[in-house]
Amino acid sequence: MSKITRIAFTAVALLSSLTVQAAETAHVTSNPYxxxxxxxxxxxxxxxxxxxxxxxxxxxxxxGIVKLLEQRRLLKQGRELLAVHGAELQKRAS
Structure with missing residues (x-):
């Protein structure tokens, strides 16, 4: 085996032993609230x-969702109205 392979196997073995130790010491706590x-x-x-x-x-x-969709629909209609009749509405307002 090459040196890199031995180092990799050693690291994996070390990490697995640490994981097992951590799992043994971990306590499961439940939230009473x-x-x-x-x-x-x-x-x-x-x-x-x-x-x-x-x-x-x-x-x-x-x-909330219904009102959001309704508001989007009304804003879209308002933009369309201004695009079609915007100049006429400004003329009447002044």
Whole structure:
């Protein structure tokens, strides 16, 4: 084996041993204040609240996206109106 190959194998072996040691010392911690814990330990009121919040969030996103699309449509119509009748509208305004 060449010197570079031996160095590469040594580096891979060293990294794999460090990874195994790190995995052995790592502790899995769970968040007692997270949504998973609330759903697992919550009663009907907590779960109902989460469901209502989810529905309200979805409705908010729906309204926001619909209003954004509506605003884009109206701005496009306004630009088209100005392109066709812009000079006439300015003449009437003055």
């Amino acid at each position: 997270g949504i998973d814990a609330l759903w697992a330990q919550g009663d009907i009121v907590a779960r109902g609240t989460l469901i209502i919040l989810l529905i309200m969030s979805a409705a908010t996103w729906y309204v």
